[in-house]
Amino acid sequence: MILAGSNTVKGTINDGMDVEFALQLGKVIGKIYGSPVAVSMDGRNSNVMLKDALSAGIMSVGCNVYDLGAVPSPVLQYYMEYHPEVRGGVTITASFAGQDINGFKVMKSGGMDDSIFYEHSIESIMSEKIPTVPGLQVGEIFKVEDVVEGYVDSILSQVDAESIRKAGLKICLDCRNAAIVPIASNLLMSLSVDCITIGGDTSVLDFDRQVKLGHIVKSQGLDLGVAIEMDADHCLFASDKGRPVEGDKSFSLFAKDILSEKKGKVVIPINSSTLMENVIKDNGGLAINCTVGEYTVIRKVKENDAVLGGDLFGCIVFPEGLGISDALITMARMLEIVAKNGPISKQIKSFPDYYISKGSFECDEKKISATLDKFKGLHKDDEMDLVDGVKVCTEKGWILVRHSNVKGIIKVYSQADSREEAEKVVKETIDALKA
DSSP: OEEEOSSEEEEEETBEESHHHHHHHHHHHHHHHOSOEEEEEOSOTTHHHHHHHHHHHHHHTTOOEEEEEEOOHHHHHHHHHTOTTOOEEEEEOOTTSOTTEEEEEEEETTTEEOOHHHHSOHHHHHHOOOOOOOGGGOOOEEEOOSOHHHHHHHHHTTSOHHHHHHHTOEEEEEEOOTTTHHHHHHHHHHTTOEEEEEOOSOOOOSHHHHHHHHHHHHHTTOSEEEEEOTTSSOEEEEOTTSOEEOHHHHHHHHHHHHHTTOOOEEEEETTOOHHHHHHHHHTTOEEEEEOSSHHHHHHHHHHTTOSEEEOTTSOEEOSSTTOSBOHHHHHHHHHHHHHHHOOHHHHTTTSOOOEEEEEEEEOOGGGHHHHHHHHHHHTTTSOEEOSSSEEEEOSSOEEEEEEOSSTTEEEEEEEESSHHHHHHHHHHHHHHHHO
């Protein structure tokens, strides 16, 4: 089964997400963007298979491929930003999904996400007959090297590197992508940060990973734990006390730090916690709500000339540099905050706890609107926000029901006073909407 978002497509390996699909997608991308197309991949076992098939499709329609090899999306985006001759980009990744899942993330010139799968359905992509070129016109593959050094230098230019070096920090890096490890190690060595690196058999960036990371931080007496998502565009933390730092709290640290120096707009999705909203307001910022999704946060930060953007799940967007969600930049900025302001555990101590749970269920596309209307009817007396789906405020928090960026899926979020209550509300809401 293939599931498509705006600029991403995912599926189970050799069950829809196979060489036939990759080959056809390559032809479509070559036709849409032209030559050359830059290609990269994360560290999944199936990546070489998919990359070769994708590249073959691109070349078969007469386009050249610039192969960056095993590097995360932010490196590809950095390369495309400084090489405007590159017409399109594709990274082979499935972000938060497990190793049995893989997919493609598509970018237009300049390294910005492109909503190609809104304009071209999976059915139309697979059915389109795209003519190939004669043998002498087939595209070529060019290996791209030496891009990492410039990328690391660009991160160093965005932080107070000397303050970090003087702090003598020690951290644990939980990195599930072998392609990220040498890049992160290069960056941390440049910042004189001692690092223990661990890996694992899952790419899912969740609370359990933070808990395990925290155990190592505490047992080894480290200053911070950093968990990086498979494609290095999301990042979460564990404190010096070994406790997971919820995504809203790490975001709030960034908001508090940035707004102390520069007041302005801060972009957050409609499913953000009350803590995020309050920290922005209390520190002189203006919260701009947007629809859920990394792509929207990035776009709205640019459109609103915002000083920061981010969400609950480790997406942090700084407008400096590329203005994308980049886990290594986020890590470096957090190291700077710890170096200047002390242990993260003390900095977040005053932040209240807000618990957010999420769930989802399949729904026929033709019934999505009716399902949202049903939810409105169940909460007709509650205050509503319609920025993205339907969000209602309750006595204990809020509930959000929205059409996922993946077709045929409805997502449900809830904020409550406890994790158990939030999970209960999500389950009850799903059951009521499916009834």
